Amino acid sequence: MRLFLSVFILAFLAQLFLPWWTLAPLCFGLAAGLGAPGGRAFGAGFAGIGLGWLLAAAWLNVRSASILSHRMAQLLPLGGSGWALVLATALLGGLVGGVAALAGSWARQAVRGPVLVAGK
Structure with missing residues (x-):
């Protein structure tokens, strides 16, 4: 939960000033620094970035009355659906965040050894 909140909040702040691809080093560094195991790191990175991008894309879609997203969805095989483009955006962002966090x-396991999870 700590990794998810860190990714979600720091990615939101980073995207205000930096390009989109800075999310990958951010997720990589947070997962390595906080020491989450592989599956949890992927889930936190996927959910943190995916949810952030979903909320941002949905907000922009609603605010623009779906004009831009409808036109972009016509260029892609999405049948002109602006909301399908919003979901595709969230999925793509989630995959970038999840793979970077994984x-x-x-990388942390390679340097320090496997993470021990309490109760297992």
Whole structure:
């Protein structure tokens, strides 16, 4: 939960000033620094970035009356559905965040050894 909240909040702040691809090093560093195991790191990165992008894309879609998203969805095989584009955006962002966080978790394991989870 701590990794998810860290990714969600810091990614929101980073996207205000930095390009989209800075999310990958952010997720990598947070997962490596907080020491989450692989599956949890992927889930936190996927959910943190995916939810952030979903909320941002949905807000922009509603505020623009779906004009831009409808036009962009016509260029892609989405049948012109602006909401399908919003979901595709969230899925793509989630995958970037999840894979980067998983890589960070694996990098930490390579350096320090596997993470021990209490109760297992």
